[in-house]
Amino acid sequence: MNLLEDLNERQKEAVLATEGPVMVMAGAGSGKTRVLTRRIAYLIKEIGINPFNILAVTFTNKAALEMKERITNLLGIDTKFMWVSTFHSFCARFLRVEAKHIGGMYTANFQILDDEDSLKAVKNVLKNKSYKDDIKPQVFKTWISNSKNMPDFQLADPYKMQIFTEVYKEYNEYLANNNAFDFDDLILKTVEIFKKERDILYKYQDKFNYILVDEFQDTNKVQFELICLLAAKHQNIFVVGDEDQSIYSFRGALVTNVKRFREVFPFTKLILLEENYRSSKAILDLANKVIKNNTDRVEKNLYTSKIDSIKPYYYETSTSYEETLFVLNKIKELLDKGYSYKDFAIMYRANYISRNFEDVFIKNQIPYVIYGGFSFFARKEIKDMIAYLRLILNNDDNLSFLRIVNEPKRKIGGTTLEKLDKLASLNKISLFKAIDLIANNNLTKFKEMILDLKTKVDEISICDFYDLVLEKTMYLDYLKANDEEDRIENVNEFKSVLDEAKDTYEGNNSNILANLLLDLSLRTNTDDKSDNDEVVKLMSFHQAKGLEFKVVFMVAMEEGIFPSGNTFSPSDLEEERRICYVGITRAEERLYLTSCKNRLMYGHYESNPPSRFIREMGLLGNIKKKVISVNTKEIVEKEQVDNKVIFKLGDKINHKIFGDGVVVSVDGNYIKIAFKVPYGIKTLLASHPSIIKITK
DNA sequence: AGGTCTTTCCTTTTT
DNA sequence: GGAAAGACCT
Numbered sequence: 001m002n003l004l005e006d007l008n009e010r011q012k013e014a015v016l017a018t019e020g021p022v023m024v025m026a027g028a029g030s031g032k033t034r035v036l037t038r039r040i041a042y043l044i045k046e047i048g049i050n051p052f053n054i055l056a057v058t059f060t061n062k063a064a065l066e067m068k069e070r071i072t073n074l075l076g077i078d079t080k081f082m083w084v085s086t087f088h089s090f091c092a093r094f095l096r097v098e099a100k101h102i103g104g105m106y107t108a109n110f111q112i113l114d115d116e117d118s119l120k121a122v123k124n125v126l127k128n129k130s131y132k133d134d135i136k137p138q139v140f141k142t143w144i145s146n147s148k149n150m151p152d153f154q155l156a157d158p159y160k161m162q163i164f165t166e167v168y169k170e171y172n173e174y175l176a177n178n179n180a181f182d183f184d185d186l187i188l189k190t191v192e193i194f195k196k197e198r199d200i201l202y203k204y205q206d207k208f209n210y211i212l213v214d215e216f217q218d219t220n221k222v223q224f225e226l227i228c229l230l231a232a233k234h235q236n237i238f239v240v241g242d243e244d245q246s247i248y249s250f251r252g253a254l255v256t257n258v259k260r261f262r263e264v265f266p267f268t269k270l271i272l273l274e275e276n277y278r279s280s281k282a283i284l285d286l287a288n289k290v291i292k293n294n295t296d297r298v299e300k301n302l303y304t305s306k307i308d309s310i311k312p313y314y315y316e317t318s319t320s321y322e323e324t325l326f327v328l329n330k331i332k333e334l335l336d337k338g339y340s341y342k343d344f345a346i347m348y349r350a351n352y353i354s355r356n357f358e359d360v361f362i363k364n365q366i367p368y369v370i371y372g373g374f375s376f377f378a379r380k381e382i383k384d385m386i387a388y389l390r391l392i393l394n395n396d397d398n399l400s401f402l403r404i405v406n407e408p409k410r411k412i413g414g415t416t417l418e419k420l421d422k423l424a425s426l427n428k429i430s431l432f433k434a435i436d437l438i439a440n441n442n443l444t445k446f447k448e449m450i451l452d453l454k455t456k457v458d459e460i461s462i463c464d465f466y467d468l469v470l471e472k473t474m475y476l477d478y479l480k481a482n483d484e485e486d487r488i489e490n491v492n493e494f495k496s497v498l499d500e501a502k503d504t505y506e507g508n509n510s511n512i513l514a515n516l517l518l519d520l521s522l523r524t525n526t527d528d529k530s531d532n533d534e535v536v537k538l539m540s541f542h543q544a545k546g547l548e549f550k551v552v553f554m555v556a557m558e559e560g561i562f563p564s565g566n567t568f569s570p571s572d573l574e575e576e577r578r579i580c581y582v583g584i585t586r587a588e589e590r591l592y593l594t595s596c597k598n599r600l601m602y603g604h605y606e607s608n609p610p611s612r613f614i615r616e617m618g619l620l621g622n623i624k625k626k627v628i629s630v631n632t633k634e635i636v637e638k639e640q641v642d643n644k645v646i647f648k649l650g651d652k653i654n655h656k657i658f659g660d661g662v663v664v665s666v667d668g669n670y671i672k673i674a675f676k677v678p679y680g681i682k683t684l685l686a687s688h689p690s691i692i693k694i695t696k
Numbered sequence: 697a698g699g700t701c702t703t704t705c706c707t708t709t710t711t
Numbered sequence: 712g713g714a715a716a717g718a719c720c721t
Binding site: 061062187215218602 | 706709710
Binding site: 600601602603604 | 712713
């Protein structure tokens with residue numbers, strides 16, 4: 001195949017400019033992944049570059065996987081061991097090779113802690129601190145992460161800064177003692193080694209002659225530094241990004257890196273991709289109208305050659321419940337017009353918005369999936385099993401030991417473990433080894449079980465071994481006893497991951513397992529099958545990035561929700577606006593925006609004006625008043641509610657006995673009313689004939 | 697050590 | 712309103 005086929009002039013330029021620094025500003029839907037993969041293929045096939053001299057980094061496993069797949073399709077080569085990966089897995093792969101330069105007690109088989117694990121580490125550090133109740137562990141964790149990712153991290157309050165500094169230090173020591181890194185460390189340590197050990201830097205600079213970075217606008221300070229270090233010598237650095245889609249600054253992403261890049265590499269060739277192949281003209285117009293309000297950006301205007309388009313609509317409903325019905329009915333209507341479930345996506349600013357839709361979809365038998373939530377590998381039962389396997393392979397793994405020593409319950413409590421911990425640190429041995437120094441039958445039994453399992457690893461197949469672990473640890477029995485159907489299914493599903501490992505890793509079972517276990521923390525949900533499933537998708541705008549759908553509903557478009565109530569500075573607002581831009585540009589054919597006057601939230605009604613973004617789109621004068629009428633049970637229920645008098649906060653009422661009062665909360669069929677003394681606040685059935693609304 | 701009662705939270709979260 | 716973590720009790 002001709003690698004320049006079906007590319008426009010700008011895209012061709014981006015593929016062909018193989019030498020020197022190149023920055024591609026790729027608008028939404030302008031074919032950036034296509035450019036990236038064609039360029040890699042071009043480097044290999046036309047220029048003759050060895051695939052192992054190319055480094056391509058992305059932010060998600062999914063993006064990395066997709067890139068590899070596309071390269072395989074273009075060139076028919078095996079991409080399994082190519083350096084096409086996320087920032088984190090690139091760094092992990094590097095650190096496993098160069099572990100001896102990390103310093104401290106780190107070895108090549110370091111563990112990678114996920115968010116839950118590192119929060120546990122913070123809690124462990126805080127355990128004996130006098131200030132442990134003043135500031136939550138999660139807050140410390142966020143600070144730790146920020147200080148590892150953001151430039152000049154500082155806390156304004158000197159006292160807080162002081163205790164933070166202490167926790168930060170001890171947290172890092174705790175990790176080091178356990179041969180563990182958190183996600184941020186992976187990148188930080190890699191950069192540290194490159195800065196400290198020049199020979200190693202030169203080696204990798206020579207290895208990676210061509211570097212490509214996807215979603216460049218999302219790089220943080222350290223990631224930017226990493227790229228600059230690696231590319232400093234050959235300068236063949238190709239970055240693709242879109243300032244307007246930078247929506248992760250709360251995690252340290254610096255949009256300013258886009259500007260800085262051109263300072264660091266003054267001879268950067270700049271290429272703008274503005275032709276959009278995804279959305280209709282009307283949808284693009286809305287996106288352009290909104291993003292125009294951001295001041296701090298390079299002027300860029302997406303255009304399309306698609307002419308026919310369906311106008312995007314904004315609907316305001318009375319309640320959040322009606323909002324869900326509107327979406328439901330619109331989906332049904334469009335299904336009749338030939339759309340199928342997979343064509344629809346419902347997007348919102350905050351995940352809790354999904355609940356309303358879930359309820360309505362279940363009742364009306366609309367197939368759906370909610371994106372996000374826990375990754376398979378982050379589930380408790382899976383992490384427990386991983387901990388068992390780790391401990392069996394490496395008895396000195398204290399973190400795994402602590403995780404499962406009393407899971408399921410073996411009557412090994414906090415006091416016992418504290419004693420064990422003291423003995424272990426006194427004798428400088430692992431917790432597992434310290435069991436010998438303590439007379440505790442439960443611990444001894446546990447130790448024998450683990451050692452017994454250890455003798456079996458290489459005797460039987462990996463799956464049989466895993467079954468044995470499930471049995472001997474009593475874990476499966478414990479799940480069965482508690483009727484944990486989902487968890488039982490998950491621990492069984494984990495077998496397929498173990499089974500796959502045979503094809504990826506080499507050696508005996510112990511080796512295969514050990515290597516697999518080291519890689520698991522960076523694995524996320526691999527089932528990208530769901531993308532094509534015949535279901536409606538519900539997701540946050542953040543989760544929607546990179547995806548596209550024929551029909552998009554942007555719901556809960558209300559001030560306080562979107563832009564979020566936590567938007568304070570002008571730059572916060574600009575980020576919210578970019579989130580909005582990402583949302584709009586996901587839509588191919590139809591876009592519906594909704595808001596409601598009264599939203600049921602946290603058990604009571606709240607009223608917010610429509611989002612300012614609706615006004616910026618020029619849709620405010622364009623409200624479609626639509627009477628919802630579809631014959632479903634839902635609607636019947638709804639009409640019954642309508643027959644009653646609806647009370648909202650602040651309504652003045654009169655009660656036959658208690659006299660005048662004001663509604664102070666609405667709770668389903670019940671309302672709370674503040675009456676004059678001596679009656680006070682009463683909770684009453686809203687439909688009770690004794691209550692009469694006297695205003696409005 | 698483990699059950700139950702009470703308090704707390706409720707923006708986004710690629711790894 | 713509701714889940715989930717923490718406090719409290721035995």
